[in-house]
Amino acid sequence: MKIATWNVNSIVARLPLVLRWLDEAKPDVLCMQEIKCVEDKFPAMAFEELGYKTAAFGQPSYNGVAFASRFDIQNVKRGFTGAEPGDHSRLIAAEINGINIVNVYIPNGSEVGSDKYIFKLNWMNRLRLFFKERYSQTDPVLVCGDFNVAPEDRDVHDPAKWVGNVLVSPRERASLEQIRAWGFIDAFRLFTESSGAFSWWDYRQGAFQKNDGLRIDHIWVTKSVAERCQSSWIDKEPRSWERPSDHTPVIVEIATGKE
């Protein structure tokens, strides 16, 4: 079973690339972030024509998360429990083929110390509590998405250049580690220890051509899922296509016993 995560940066603008990638990479599940549209505008039919069911949680213009899956998408949960009006659409969870998949778009944070930075840290704390209240560490749980944090310096092309910036600041990294410590393992790091593997490159300054990127998109799994992970990798190719998202897909292959 192949599960992928991709911040598509507008599903309406990116639909041709997303469909092309689904056709070529053939993941069983694609978790998307930044769909940037309400559910009514989500192009569900285009996914159905490729054999994918969908579930989306959107809002106008910003944020938004969605699943596309060859398997049934069961027990869909949109947003945190106790969500309030005006909350961003940044989390969608569901049970897919026996795995509890939580698809998140963690806030960017803008600048260290800003209101948006505090909002990011608070949102990450709510995410930590979401796992605590909803799942057990022995459950098969997979959380993936645009975490907007590079966990370590080896996840940054030029760490010195990023000191003092969001995505790498110590408080964000500590908050991310608190989430991970509930019971997650970074699936990508089960298979690749080296630096230089990134999932996002800024649109500016030819960052992609210089591989001046960050690894901020992640797939984390609980122990029972980790034991079934067969491989995990980043597919850089869609970042090189015309009119790309600034992110590229991260994939994990999980044994289900049905293959």
Next chain:
DNA sequence: ATGGTTGTAAAACAA
């Protein structure tokens, strides 16, 4: 370079 690029949506704002 207080710039640079892209998306939404129609002027800033978010990333």
